[in-house]
Amino acid sequence: MVYIANEARYETMTYNRLGRSGLKLPAISLGLWHNFGGINSLENGREMIRTAFDLGITHFDLANNYGPPPGSAEEMFGQILASDLLPYRDELVISTKAGYHMWAGPYGEWGSRKYLISSLDQSLKRMGLDYVDIFYSHRFDPETPLEETMQALDHIVRSGKALYVGISNYSADQTKEAVRILNRLGTPLLIHQPRYSMLDRWIENGLQDVLEENGVGSIAFCPLEQGVLTSKYLNGIPDNSRAKSSSVFLNESQITPQTLRKVRALNQIAASRGQSLAQFALAWVLRGGKVTSALIGASRPGQIKENVDALKNLDFSPEELERIENILRDNES
Template sequence: MSHDPYLADPTRYDSMQYRRSGKSGLRLPGVSLGLWHNFGGANNADTMRETMRTAFDLGVTHYDLANNYGPPPGSAEENFGRIFAQDLKPYRDEIIVSTKAGYDMWPGPYGDFGSRKYLLASLDQSLARMGLDYVDVFYHHRPDPDTPIEESMMALDSAVRSGKALYAGISNYGPDATRAAIDILRDLGTPLLIHQFSYSMYERGPEEELIGALESEGVGSIVFSPLAQGLLTDRYLKGVPEGSRVTHSQFLNENQLSQTYLDRTRALNDIAAGRGQSLAQLAIQWVLRGDHITSALVGASSAEQLRNTVASLDFPALTDDEIAAIEPHAVHGTHRGA
């Protein structure tokens, strides 16, 4: 790709949809770029750079990371930081950067879960890797069964009060723990901005309680795996392509490609085709139907893939009849081979 100085597309805000995160003042793009799988040490530097540039040119102002993203852990933040310094630093005030801590990151008892010691040290390390003075959102990545939730939330409050983060978030918390986190942070004076969780046509557990709790408390929501790790694309409808994620991922296996999965996914693919879009585009529109989800996090292995995903926002909103037609095929657990 060209290594000329980067100038952002002047039309970048013309077509992107921005949604308010709960009752906060912050709006996020309907599609946000997650740097989970495609920004590690082994990924192509030019491809990563082109993808990040393209995201911003499309109005995708939000880049989502975590301390352990890679592999190896930390490398996604390092790669993001290098590209940010090359291209995006002049636009810092137009960009939302989030990171997280909560999973195993370094040896010993202080490099995992939810202690104040771990969370605040991890944030300092993340800022150093990215070359940033602050992140916009700092998340506790998962609840810690052995650390009082008050301690983890006080660490998020401290991160915000120190100026190293602007907002506090949580990820992978169940409904009860989410309500507790909301109450504690509200009492501390640092309201919870957003919750990040897995949600898709095939992962509908959050509909039971979590989404309603967030809405009633005025907290935003950003969902990961809206394509169910690629299962909500047309990739596997004719068998398993050589080298695809299902052949080497710890999250996917060929047992998930059951006849039930194929039948449901083909039916959804037909609905998408009837709308003139891909199944992936339909899946993104479905999680964003109504206004109960703030943003959908997507990974992208190329700029072209990201363009195709963001184009999902250009299609007409799903009608009630289309949502009803999708319903029999959007079955919780299908992604697990049900």
């Protein structure tokens, strides 16, 4: 059946400007980090992407190593783009990244010009695209001069393979220097993608100030702390959860009694606002307009709908914010 997008898709979504650029992102974006790999169902992936676009989510975020296996998320997205979304390509913001290990030998990871350009060429082939809207340096490379990494990003824009460039997982000082180099080259830094949630607030210690001072937008990944800030763990750790499977990203030891106590207390505030815990956590990340977009993951279409509904209530009273701070400051054992 031919896919026809929801005609009302732009009526309820919020779109925020990225820093001082002309580009806007939906307040909720969809990441393909998990559940879109070669081990996953193409039909479920298609249904989630259709659902997202029908709800006004125009931004789809990938990376060369997303899967598993690495590269397979881009391949799945490319199939869905070709079968469903190609007529809407100019309505989409598609991003990908390079920085983590992708192939054997000395040129298969980090931030060299050789790796970044080769990786993007591979990504474009996997997705069937001539260009991506945003290309990121996925992580800072301590052994490659930052000048070389930024020159590669500048070259990628000038070659027409990306419209904008970004960085991810860079510290405040590294970001400040990246901004300086890119401004000199004439390709401004558009966006930073840091990890940020109620339980991981490192970007508040300098990075957000650097981004604001330099007109750089931001998109927060893991705003739900890989499911910890959802209803999944309110009653303990389910046997079928990611934490129970000892994932390298989230494991059972990280979900401590102290963390669960905080999550349950936060859930009470969410309920008083008429929100699920996930909606509440997303609204908090987007509070005050410092974060341009919250990057969600999903395993089924219903989760996307629930998360987008967070945009119905992004306002927090001073009393609510104080209660949240008191809960998050709780360091009792």
